[in-house]
Amino acid sequence: MIFPFEIPLLLLLLVTAAGAILVKDLMSSVLLLGTYSFFLSLIWAWFGAVDVAFVEAVVGAGLGTVLFLLTLFGTAPKDTRLRRPPPSLVTLIVFPLLGVLMLYAASDLPGFGDPNSPASTHISPTYIERSYQDTHTPNVVTSVLMDYRSLDTMVETVVIFTAGIACALLLRRESK
């Protein structure tokens, strides 16, 4: 099922992704990557995954761009232009082949919103039925993340904590 809004959004997504790779200036590349995240978040919102769209917009288009820009300012103030060698023969053969394989596999995927697909028959109905009476939380995504799968979320928090510690250990220099 194709929505009329999807096609221009997907085209913009493709254009910004290709632009972020092909453009010669690193600064423009970073800004195009932020635009790409923004269009991607619009697509998530269009699919109904509002929480994912929110995270994508805030982290991908907001925080990620700021971190990339700070890295650029901190490392290479002058020489931010890129020289790219032409793609090798292996790249030209393998990547189109991979794309064809993925398109071939995508034809076997269940349709969007299919009630008989494995993802919506296993445990999701139980969550959706019992979430409110179990936890008094109208947002099912939050109740699954923070209550039913709380241990997973805790380990994800550990991952973020570890990332912050690793950045501090690697990047902060000794005081003189």
Place this chain on the structure above:
Amino acid sequence: MIRPHDSIIVQTLGRFLIPVVQIFGLYVLFFGQFGPGGGFVGGVILGTGMILSVLIFGHGASRSQIAKNMLHGDGVGMLIYAGIGGVCMIGGGEFLNYANLEIPGLEDAARRSLGIVLTQIGVAVDVAVTAVSIVFSLSAEEIIEDSING
């Protein structure tokens, strides 16, 4: 090190914008049970407000002191999250089973709702501190070491 921004437009707008961003972050954090949002996004927005004040007013400004002091709280979010799990175990249940939070006068579902709020605060604190910490790591090495050690 980041110096204060020259433009008066940016400074005035920042003075107005930063509290709005912070309040919106708190709203997203506590509204996550009823709509889109939650601990992760709320934490990132709260951290982004601090980052904005550092980028606009510089590292030395008094407005950036909150962000600088926040760096001492690295790990507090994890402590809150795992601490809630520990309290659940003290209440006689499994780790992170919020129905065992020993609060009189609340039924099981309300306890689990409260547990979700508390753990979301933990996630938000952890994410906000990490975001600010990475920005400080990328931009001001000497300054931050001085402020922590001295």
